[in-house]
Amino acid sequence: MFFTEGREHFFRPLNGKYRGQVVDCLRTFYARLYGSLADYSRSFNRDQVIEILEEAIARSPVLDEDESERFQVPARSQREQANWILNQLLEYDWLERQMDEATMQSTYAFTRHGRLFTQPMVEASGGRFRTRHRNTRNTRNALQSFLDKGEVYDLLDAFEYSERIISDFSDVIAELDERKRQLVKEVEAQQVVQRASDEFFDFMEKRFMPDLSIRLSADSVEKYRDEIGELIGKARRKRREFKAQAERELRRAAPELIETINRSVYLLILDGIETRMHNAASIMLPALRQALNGFTRRADIIMRQLSYTGASAQNRLFSLCERLRQAPELEQEQALSEMGRALSVIDMGFVDSDTVRLHQLRRPRRVNTAVEAEAGDDRASRKALFVQTAVDLAFTFNSQGQREYLIKALCDGHRIRSQQLPIRDARELLMSAHVIEVGALGSGEFGFRVEPTDNRVETDYFHASDEFTIELIEREMNAD
DSSP, X not given: OOSOTTOTTTTGGGSSTTHHHHHXXXXXXXXXXXXXXXXXXXXXXXXXXXXXXXXXXXXXXXXXXXXXXXXXXXXXXXXXXXXXHHHHHHHTTSEEEEEOTTTOOEEEEEOHHHHHHHHHHHHHTOOOOOOGGGHHHHHHHHHHHHHHHOOHHXXXXXXXXXXXXXHHHHHHHHHHHHHHHHHHHHHHHHOOHHHHHHHHHHHIIIIIIIIIHHHHTTTOHHHHHHHHHHHHHHHHTSOHHHHHHHHHHHHHHOGGGOOSTTSOHHHHHHHHHXXXXXXXXXXXXXXXXHHHHHHHHHHHHHHXXXXXXXXXGGOHHHHHHHHHHHSOHHHHHHHHHHHHXXXXXXXXXXXXXXXXXXXXXXXXXXXXXXOOOOOOOXXXXXXXXXXXXXXXXXXXXXXXXXXXXXXXHHTXXXXXXXXXSOOOSHHHHHHHHXXXXXXXXXXXXXXXXXXXXXXXXXXXXXXXXXXXXXXXEEOOXXXX
């Protein structure tokens, strides 16, 4: 359970009006520890941590602050506030204090859960470059490396990369929807066509071109789906010893993937990769194209509308509206009354373009409703049907009957020759003629082994037939 061992109130520092300062302090300290300019050989004592937190508090606002409190002197100084935030993060298990036994000096660092939860905060703030469009190729490369070298960690990497393909699609779709809502919100608030068009083209050039275009072309799941499917097929057709060794290593390296004892982790991973590739190509890729189409269509509509609004100075309708606004009140009422009488018979409406769908015409299904009289069977047809059924039953036998026939023939022994099989009726004659088929029967502990003797013998029923030996054997069960 997560909320145990000092984490009962793990997210409490992120509540209250100082939550913005806490988040900025976590981001700043994370950048000093794990950022591109971090000195990994250095540890931070309390004074250094306080200085880092003071730097973040200086540029971080206080949320949910009343107007009366905004211009008042803070109750605590920045250093006191930094000490308070540091104590909060230590108490609720975001940071931990480490003691150097040689120098008896205390240093501070993130706890494991604190680092894991701070990382998405840093990524959400932007400024970090991610090659999110390479996971399809990484899946292919990891599978190829596993087939070449046999390292199960390459197979686990392919399994992880395939999961990121779905999550990356979801992230991009959510970002497109957020961009669309943000575009509409800014246009409604400012009505600035130049800014809206600049932001749209800035997104298309800096976000669409380097990432989405590669995702839809060079790294398209449709392009690599067949190749990854072939690699999965090769992995399934590997030798039994190879798969058994990989299964043992996977159970040791990733025990959390073991669902049941009898379920193969090796096949579970291969099936998971195949399912994710199918979902990415059949569900997520069309959803991404639809979201991108909706975003570009909405941006085009908004910019056209704003362009039309911006050209109001040359538009006759807007000039008339301006003249009506400047006219006296009595003249405005007369003009509006005349317009009302003129438009009283007009019924205007707008069609929602999202509700318009072009459906493919369906051909009506033709149903034959003619009533035909049922033809009765005559004596000759009933006789032919009886003879056919009797012949089919006479010359039909199943594998169970053939097995029982052979067991009776073997009695207490373990081997018999085909010419020594007893024949007492027509059914036993048919079974003796098909006796070599028992070599394919049996999938459990026991089975039959059929071997030719290279002799041709003559019996009472066959002029010449090949002789075989039938032996009852015990199969070796594989413990793995």
